[in-house]
Amino acid sequence: MEFSLAELDEAYETLMSEVVRTGVVPHYAELSALIEISPNEALGRIQKIVELTPGWMHPGTDYIASFPPFNNQPTQYRISVDGEQKWFAQCGFEALACRWLFPGKTVRIEAPCLLGGEPLTIEMKDEEILLVDPDTIVGYTRSPVGGDAANRPFR
């Protein structure tokens, strides 16, 4: 199935605006109703968008697992906006990009450190980093940013 860029834009914008609003990326059957296309076409558009972006479907299913910077499957990176926690970030780095979807709002990232579970807390608002606790926080990855497509579900 072939899609125009405008058709993919429409689907992408709807998926993104819904996850920003609700914390959940819509299922293809929901996308179908939101933009008034057939379920089959909605699934096709999602599959194409996933090919073009560093997201992924849960292996062997038609469920969107990851739609960066967000994750439908919960991760340890909990995102709160203006005090309300209903989002999960794809990874620690994408957590730092969530702020661009919430202009003018305070985005709080809370996660346990993978060594010992002690908390990490970061607050950002647009260009500003408001809080980093502890102030020694670092990032590290052993896999390429953006990922090898074949391994995305497992990184």
Place this chain on the structure above:
Amino acid sequence: MNLFRAEEQARLFHDWDQDMEWTLQPLQWWATTFATPMFRNRGRSDFITWMSGEKGASAMHELRSRLSH
């Protein structure tokens, strides 16, 4: 692609790979990386068109340059 309380915790992580040591960077460095145009523009109504065009290619080049080692 994880955050750690400090460098010593990252080096003790079970997935630590000395060959990827260069990715061990302060939070500010990763925050700046994830503030490049590819990430800032996801809220656009024409994001896929933008990403597929000249500006998107430029944004991807900027990101790859920053991540080249």
